[in-house]
Amino acid sequence: MIVVMQHGASEPQIQHVIERIRQLGLTEHLSRGEFRTVIGAVGDKRPEHQTILEAIDGVEQVVPIMKPYKLASREFHPVDSQVDVGGVTIGGGGVVLIAGPCAVENRQSLHTIAEAARAGGAAILRGGAFKPRTSPYSFQGLGLDGLKMLREVGDEFGMPVVTEVVAVKDVELVARYADMIQIGARNVQNFNLLSEVGMTGKPVFLKRGFATTIGEYLMSAEYVLSQGNRKLVLCERGIKTFETELRFTFDVSAVPVIKHNTHLPIFVDPSHACGRREFVTALALAGVAAGADGVMVEIHNCPEEAMCDGPQALLPEMFADLARRLADVAKAVGKELVPPGPRGRAGGKDHGERGAQIN
Amino acid sequence: MIVVMQHGASEPQIQHVIERIRQLGLTEHLSRGEFRTVIGAVGDKRPEHQTILEAIDGVEQVVPIMKPYKLASREFHPVDSQVDVGGVTIGGGGVVLIAGPCAVENRQSLHTIAEAARAGGAAILRGGAFKPRTSPYSFQGLGLDGLKMLREVGDEFGMPVVTEVVAVKDVELVARYADMIQIGARNVQNFNLLSEVGMTGKPVFLKRGFATTIGEYLMSAEYVLSQGNRKLVLCERGIKTFETELRFTFDVSAVPVIKHNTHLPIFVDPSHACGRREFVTALALAGVAAGADGVMVEIHNCPEEAMCDGPQALLPEMFADLARRLADVAKAVGKELVPPGPRGRAGGKDHGERGAQIN
């Protein structure tokens, strides 16, 4: 930490800062310039130290030197992390496709969509059972029924499933049915939910908030990691800016920055980033070209019947086309699409175990 | 709703949109221009209608005409709402000052700060018992002990208390001790929490998210209101922008816009908006000049000992100065500061009742 004193800060003010630095267990390092006195505080470990020193009279600003996140940091964990999700490896150098409907609507529709997802090349099935909706008057998801359908259809097609949890009270339930638990953008700083999900020990798919800086996002990651749960996958899904052409601005540079600063796998979600199906493929390709470990997209066999986010849902043939092109771009950057697992798996031993677990 | 068809949309596409409009129970209104066909859809009531129509082939965009919020809207409720918080009326044409520490730290410190808050003119006492912290390694609040201290000190000084809840599991507890329950900026789209707090029937103090548009913010308000709880107070506390001089950009225009669009009282929180005590007073004055119903500020008797947000805490004498100047500006715009209630009240009947309620 670097404490910059105000121009004209008094000697007692400077001494007081030095004293406080020592009280915090740090070592000071004084440097007097022509216009400013600057005091290094070496050894800081706790995030509070910055605000404590900033609150002192005569201090202009305190500049942190170290990133506030630790467990997420590549500095402390130089090797890329890998996360196993029901047999599919994320972060192992391949590109994983996650696809499915925005919300689970009914068994028949989910079945049709999952079939198209798998046929196109998706290794993991997504689908919302609990939907965080901006309006209290909108469809809020099928809840437990949706979870069951998702589990069954996933098993039938040999696809591990990921689904969002929006309330602490549902964490246990979602953990029972899902292979990976998603925390959505709106809950990225719902610290209570982060901790609870972290404690399940299940793989966690944590979307970036649309207004969290990368630094803040990684602090949210820290909430999950600090519960001892290292099975964490990140996902860029668009941020809020002044640009209005699309729903959000897809921050593709978050991919290489997160790769640089952390060891965690990072996905992109172009569907939510742009909100319009005609732009999803271009953004998916951009994400993988920039280094993403995977792509999550929404598909629907009849978008105008979708109960949410129809305008961004790809039709099955559009998804198949996206997957083909994605495979080419993946190869161009030295990777491969991770293929779906064997279809028969769903009826095998794993299924039985999961069944047992559910009862 | 106005459906704008793409340039060159086919006749079957247009007819399909008309059919869907009728299926949704709406009436269409066709208008063919030289370059675009535009179809009005009259009678829309549900937020889903927009995305359903947007998802149809040949549709360029759908422009909503009505605001998606209803219970918050001035259109449906033209008269300003008033909210009674433990005997203090918010939204009744006066300006209410809420002050206190960021977090409840210990009884002695809270007592000292509350005394200064009341002496300066604050009618309501604030203090956090559950703190939503960006870092899992930061102080997370005293929890139940903090709630009890806040209740006791509030009663002693005749000040109703407001405190934040960050988890659904704590809603009941907080509702038992607080006169008004705060939902913080990070939870503004934690829809589950909004509903739960709405159901308590207690006054709710809902801060704007730092990345929610005013429209989205009012949809969050709708979550509380739609539980039948009309005791809702809003609060502008700064939004995220590219400007880095201060922590957030204080969006003072949210005050007149919310006054114009809704009937709900609106506060400003200059402390969180700027993050530095030297700018708190100017922003507080601006907020009241723009029409705010009240101001929430953080004060501390020794900011460098504060367990959170010390740099933005006003010292007691700064707060007293702010209150004096605020009284002048309030008068200039035809209002008055609402004075604190009688100090003796804390020992009276109300206290007993609350006590009973707690057990």
Next chain:
Amino acid sequence: MIVVMQHGASEPQIQHVIERIRQLGLTEHLSRGEFRTVIGAVGDKRPEHQTILEAIDGVEQVVPIMKPYKLASREFHPVDSQVDVGGVTIGGGGVVLIAGPCAVENRQSLHTIAEAARAGGAAILRGGAFKPRTSPYSFQGLGLDGLKMLREVGDEFGMPVVTEVVAVKDVELVARYADMIQIGARNVQNFNLLSEVGMTGKPVFLKRGFATTIGEYLMSAEYVLSQGNRKLVLCERGIKTFETELRFTFDVSAVPVIKHNTHLPIFVDPSHACGRREFVTALALAGVAAGADGVMVEIHNCPEEAMCDGPQALLPEMFADLARRLADVAKAVGKELVPPGPRGRAGGKDHGERGAQIN
């Protein structure tokens, strides 16, 4: 400047940075922490130094300690500056109202509007002769004819005039007719225009760009000041954010921040900030409550006939009301509205001199 080395930077890299610091004429100050080596570079005066050091291998970041602007800085010029504009003092502790139409449209309309502006309390008349329009197909202003009308009507009502210049080739012309030259938001980083206008020696009214940080804005101010022209007035007029309810987000905190960091007078322009007349008054009051030295607003006697920005133009009676309320808020913060000069002045000595100057 503080040079933060990467984790694991090598000894030769550290030595190389130290050498370069010395080559730049600065003194280094080395501090080795457990995870990072930090090197202070004392004595930096030139903005290039930061990027030079940042470009070196092994450097993680360079944190500047000093603000990059000098002449604008309160540190080097502690006393508030005052600017005389045709006899009206800006920055002298009073609040100055500048009003007039967006564009000069014709003599009759300008006369009517100026009369209303003066009657309401405006001391300075504004009006655009050269308009920077987003669309090449929009009205671009009357040019020289507009300047002449503005001058004549200003003189008739005893009001100094301010008008915008958008091209270097027009600077001399505008300087001949105007008492203060405006540089609009879109030209805030048109450095060539800034320098040229600075060289005229005329008072300059420099609007903040809608995407310049306060720091960048003050660097633009530095372009004018470094030409030896200290007659500079700043103006906050709204910035671009994700919020869409109004045209821009009025950054009222820019007022106290600029007051704190610089000695320059700062205005607010609520008309352009919000774009809708029903919100102009609230924002004007907020600006003055926050410490602004003046307010610039657009008025029109018939907004729907206005050739630009009609929706934000106040009607004369709305302007008169705004001025009355502004006087009350000014008084509440210890200031007074600066009254218009004597109406007869236009025919007096000043006028003759200006006439002489023009020919």
Next chain:
Amino acid sequence: MIVVMQHGASEPQIQHVIERIRQLGLTEHLSRGEFRTVIGAVGDKRPEHQTILEAIDGVEQVVPIMKPYKLASREFHPVDSQVDVGGVTIGGGGVVLIAGPCAVENRQSLHTIAEAARAGGAAILRGGAFKPRTSPYSFQGLGLDGLKMLREVGDEFGMPVVTEVVAVKDVELVARYADMIQIGARNVQNFNLLSEVGMTGKPVFLKRGFATTIGEYLMSAEYVLSQGNRKLVLCERGIKTFETELRFTFDVSAVPVIKHNTHLPIFVDPSHACGRREFVTALALAGVAAGADGVMVEIHNCPEEAMCDGPQALLPEMFADLARRLADVAKAVGKELVPPGPRGRAGGKDHGERGAQIN
């Protein structure tokens, strides 16, 4: 255009809007809903119409249906435009690499960098002779000397050259030496400069402003196009957002959106977007994967000696690596890198003509 009347707008207000619509030469189309009256105005051609109608009492908002740009629009010009720059075709289905130093510094350094640029695969050479610097105290470019060096070195290596113009007075000079004239982000709404550059008839490289929406950007394009100059190339270079990890947020979705809405070629400039060399390659690959027609990057043989933007300059070997990887990604999306022209060309006929032109 759709005029939405306020809730409770009176009949005379509605009639007045209809009258005005007719006076503007448009046809009205009335639709009365339960809560709102909506009036379509068919036939609008001029951007002013929107603000005229918005300025009328009783009008809540006016929603434009047509994009305000015309010549840039794909609707009016469905086929992709191609621009010939000194023999290199931009927009013809290939990917063009433009590379060179931020600023021309001296002949030797430029020569070394150009050699590396060509060797790596750049077809066009960039280099600034006039630099728009945020600080008046920074290096402002070599001016005419820089232009001459750029021309000579470009000719030697058979590379057409692009360079920025920052002042109207220099347009003619720059047009004489450059094959393509760049307008930088800070001048994107310097409408005077846009028109002047448009009038030269030379190819124009127009960078997006860091705070212009895509719609506003295309209106700036319209300024160039409406001068009869169709040789226009666009370039995304990052926008301002709340994210602070990099200098700007690279808006990769601008690429497919601009491809969708217009017929103009679109480049990406990852160097300015991120400001740090370690992220340039990932963003370049993302841009091409998303459909960009080319990439402009800055390179330098000794970044720490660069007179501007050293931290973002690629070293020659990094550039060669970028070009190789870019060729792979281009192929994956069905394109090829456009190779540099023959090296001998510089001594040929073209050169003579250009020489003739200069004198």
